[in-house]
Amino acid sequence: MERKKTKGRQKIPMKKIENKDSMFATFTKRREGLYKKSSELATECNVDIGIMMISPTGKPHSFFHPTVDAVISRFQNPNMQLGESTNLEANFARNEVNQLKTRLEELDVIEDIAIAKKNSYEQMEETRQKGWWESTEQLNPDEVFIFETWLNETSSNLHHRLNQLEIEASSLMRYESFGV
Numbered sequence: 001m002e003r004k005k006t007k008g009r010q011k012i013p014m015k016k017i018e019n020k021d022s023m024f025a026t027f028t029k030r031r032e033g034l035y036k037k038s039s040e041l042a043t044e045c046n047v048d049i050g051i052m053m054i055s056p057t058g059k060p061h062s063f064f065h066p067t068v069d070a071v072i073s074r075f076q077n078p079n080m081q082l083g084e085s086t087n088l089e090a091n092f093a094r095n096e097v098n099q100l101k102t103r104l105e106e107l108d109v110i111e112d113i114a115i116a117k118k119n120s121y122e123q124m125e126e127t128r129q130k131g132w133w134e135s136t137e138q139l140n141p142d143e144v145f146i147f148e149t150w151l152n153e154t155s156s157n158l159h160h161r162l163n164q165l166e167i168e169a170s171s172l173m174r175y176e177s178f179g180v
Contacts, residue, residue: 023056031055035063042066043101048074048090066093124150 017023034051042049042065050071051063064071070090073080081087127139127147139147 020056027055031061038063039065039097043097050075065097066090120146 017026031053038049038051041047048071049063049065050068053061055061062068067086067089069086070093073083073086123143124146127143
């Protein structure tokens with residue numbers, strides 16, 4: 001069995017980051033990761049969660065799910081049932097988060113489709129700019145199909161335009177033959 005040629009994922013030693021820019025970048029990335037994991041935990045396990053922190057620049061950051069009031073009430077008295085208004089707020093917040101997540105997933109799919117289309121159009125544009133004689137040998141079967149479809153469509157459009165021009169020309173000749 002062959003050994004890996006790369007070091008792979010390495011464990012980062014836990015020590016204070018001295019470089020300010022690196023520290024700010026690390027804080028931002030870790031904070032976002034913490035928020036994401038907290039959100040997943042709240043969704044998957046249906047828990048109330050609250051996180052508060054102060055950034056290296058002194059700016060406060062927090063994450064609460066479903067609401068600040070619900071988390072603080074539960075923290076102060078874990079056995080207490082939430083009040084009706086707090087419970088309604090918490091349920092509303094959970095529903096809103098679920099709807100937003102669903103919409104985000106839909107938008108991610110739409111974005112992926114748009115990126116794929118954009119890449120396909122860019123590739124077709126590159127093919128057109130190269131000239132068909134330079135690039136057709138390098139196309140895979142899907143690209144050949146797309147190129148052939150484009151050629152057929154272009155040919156059809158040209159024939160249609162030529163027919164329109166012929167009709168206009170014959171109408172103009174008939175019009176002139178009447179001496180008008």
